[in-house]
């Protein structure tokens with residue numbers, strides 16, 4: 001563990017010096033960094049390391065180079081490396097695209113930031129699979145958030161309230177949500193946005209009653225678009241819900257096992273079993289393209305437990321499989337409970353990559369989050385011809401996002417890589433109480 005103890009700044013004849021005292025695994029070390037033009041250097045406990053900071057083309061690039069050099073020096077000093085090297089952001093693919101646009105080799109370019117060859121190769125393959133998608137300031141994805149679930153998973157940090165006891169709130173929420181959707185549809189038409197896809201996420205949208213789900217889907221006027229509903233929990237999917245989604249031309253759903261171990265499902269707070277997943281999958285198969293989320297590192301799962309989950313998922317062969325690494329998110333129960341985590345997660349993630357690519361799946365989007373076990377990543381895989389465009393264009397920030405509902409975050413993508421964000425209030429009751437004033441602010445954001 002690396003912990004900052006104190007910092008200071010001073011001057012040397014080569015420029016301004018920033019000094020830091022860290023505790024690395026209970027050993028105190030002192031780092032001094034001088035990033036001046038003449039002879040940039042770092043000292044670690046007095047040992048001198050000259051730096052290669054020749055690329056000062058922009059502040060962004062320069063600070064990234066500084067970080068990469070700091071990582072290199074600390075790695076040499078401690079003997080430790082991380083799969084993603086000095087990269088800490090959510091979207092390592094963005095750096096891959098930047099390297100590619102400079103005419104450089106992605107793998108070589110990423111290695112300069114300490115990224116392992118294995119992970120750099122994954123980025124290269126993801127980018128190859130995203131061919132045909134480009135940034136556009138006129139295209140927009142329409143996102144709708146349903147903050148209700150049947151129970152709370154112990155790793156969850158999303159806005160999500162239990163269905164039980166909130167029946168009246170759900171009715172009020174859907175009424176307001178429909179008003180936000182209708183106002184958004186009108187605005188996007190007026191501003192000449194081209195809606196590219198619809199995504200209803202959460203929470204668990206299928207946790208709504210049949211009547212509320214039908215009413216909500218009735219308010220969405222777009223036809224012939226990629227239209228995804230994160231059905232998520234198998235315990236919320238019924239023949240009636242499947243019928244409602246089919247009638248409204250939903251094209252994709254997610255049925256998320258997370259694991260095929262009943263013991264783990266119980267331990268993480270999911271109110272369903274592995275056989276529920278199979279039943280619901282059989283009911284939905286052929287009516288929609290199906291994604292399944294799996295999580296590596298749940299509870300005390302071993303590598304062979306995870307291998308079993310992979311095997312069961314591959315038997316079903318959904319169009320998409322998304323392999324997540326467990327993240328200890330702020331606000332989740334596992335963070336709060338100081339839970340013990342399974343080891344060997346890197347091996348699980350590597351195994352998933354090997355097995356899935358061997359079985360004909362291709363990695364097509366990738367992102368990272370804070371506090372992921374072993375500093376890993378989430379990867380979305382697809383069978384040929386089944387890419388979920390929304391995942392690519394939202395994750396890569398190619399298109400704007402018009403996001404409705406409590407806690408939903410809209411994004412506006414401008415030309416020249418400028419991005420602005422607008423967040424709806426997270427609290428469901430406040431979302432309803434302050435609806436009018438907040439709606440006009442949000443609409444201004446898109447004008």
Ligand code: SF4
Pocket residue numbers: 148149151152153155156157158160202203204232233
């Ligand atoms: S299903 Fe998703 S949103 Fe609902 S509690 Fe679990 S992680 Fe949170």
